[in-house]
Amino acid sequence: MNIAFFKPSIWEEEIKAVNQVLSSGMIVEWEEVKKLENNFNNYITNWSYHPIAVNSWTAALDVALKALDIWPADEVIVPDFTFIATANAVRFQWAKVIFADVSKSDYNISLEEIKKVITPNTKAIVVVHLFGNPVRDIAQIADFAQKNNLYLIEDVAQAHGAQINWKKVGSFWDASAFSFYATKNMATGEWGMVLFKAKKHYERWKLIYNHGQSQKYLHTTLGHNFRMTNIQAAIWNIQFSKLDKLNNQRIQNAKLYNQILSHQDILQLPTINEDVVHVFHQYALLVKPGSHISRDEIREQLQQKGIPTAIHYPLPIHKQPYYQSLWYEEDICPNSSYLAQNIFSLPIYPGLKKEEVEYIAHNLIDIINS
Ligand SMILES: Cc1ncc(COP(=O)(O)O)c(C=O)c1O
Structure with missing residues (x-):
C-alpha cells in the first residue's frame, strides 16, 4: 500500500465555487469577505471579537503586534517548539523573542514555563495550540496576563475548532490568529484571520492592513497590503461548512x-x-x-x-x-x-x-x- 502523508480535502464543490467567482468577474468582493469574517467570529467567539481576514497567518500576526504597539525594546514570550513563523512575527517588530520551554508530555507551553522567563520588559505572550491540542492552562495564562498587564495572543494556526472546557481556543484574550494555508484543518491555499477582543486594536489594524487608508486615497499611517480575494473566500466558505x-x-x-x-x-x-x-x-x-x-x-x-x-x-x-x-x-x-x-x-x-x-x-x- 502507498499512503500519502497529506491530501487536501478539496472536492468538486470548492472547484465549482472558484469557477463561479472567476466567471462572475467579482474577484475582489469586500462584502463576501465581510460575511465570512462574521461567520467565523460567531463560530469562535460568539460575536464577541472583531475579525479581519488577511492573506496569511504571518500577515495577521505582524499587523496584530503592530496594533498592540509592540516595539523594539519589548520582550515577547513565545514557545520554543512551534513553526518558526510564531517567533518571526515578533522579529518583524525588532522586538526580543523570549523562548519558553514546552511540556514533554503534551508539547505545549504552560504558565509555569512562562513565569520562568518573564521580566519587567515583557509586553506580550504568544501561546500556540500545537498540533490542534489546546494549551492546558490557557484560562490561567489569560488571567495571569490580565493581572500583569501583558497582551495575550493565541496562535491558532493549527487548531480551528479546538476546545477546552467547552470554550473554543482563539477566544481567550486580546487577539488570536488563524492560518488557512493549504495543509491546515481548514485550507484555502493561503489565507489568515485575526480576531481582536478590543475594538480600538481592530480599528488600528484595519488602517494598517489596507495601505493605512482612512478614506479612499487618504493615507493617515504607514500601511501594508494584506487584503485577500474573493477566490479564497469562495473556497473558505465551503471549507468552513465542513x-x-x-x-x-x-x-x-x-x-x-x-x-x-x-x-x-x-x-x-x-x-x-x-x-x-x-x-x-x-x-x-x-x-x-x-x-x-x-x-x-x-x-x-x-x-x-x-x-x-x-x-x-x-x-x-x-x-x-x-x-x-x-x-x-x-x-x-x-x-x-x-x-x-x-x-x-x-x-x-x-x-x-x-x-x-x-x-x-x-x-x-x-x-x-x-
Ligand atoms: C503554529 C503555526 N504558526 C504560524 C504559521 C504560519 O501560518 P501562515 O503560513 O499562514 O503564515 C503556521 C503555518 O504553518 C503554524 O503551523
Missing part, C-alpha cells in the same frame, strides 16, 4: 491509532482528555529515548512499507541558524530539544481511510517488535 466534520474525521483516526498502539511501551501517544477537543492537525507521537529502536530507524522502515512520516519540528526555534546568529545560547529549552530528537508524525488527514490507519498502525507494531 470544518466540524473534517475535524471529527481527524479525531476518529487519532482514536483508532491510540487504540491499536496503546500497548507499545516504547511509544508516547497523544492523550485525548474528556474536557478537551483536540483537533489533531498532526498526530505526533514520541519514541522514548533508550528504546531498542530509534525514531529515525522506525521512520525509515515505515517509508520502505510505503508509509511516509514527518518530523514537526526537527530543530527547536532557538537552534535555528537565524536565531543562533542573534543572542541565543544553545540548549536554553531542554524539553524542546528532547522533542525535536524523539518526536514524529503519522498521516492523519481526514480522507485517510480506516484500513489505511490500521495498515500504518499494524506495520508500526511489526517494526517495533521485529
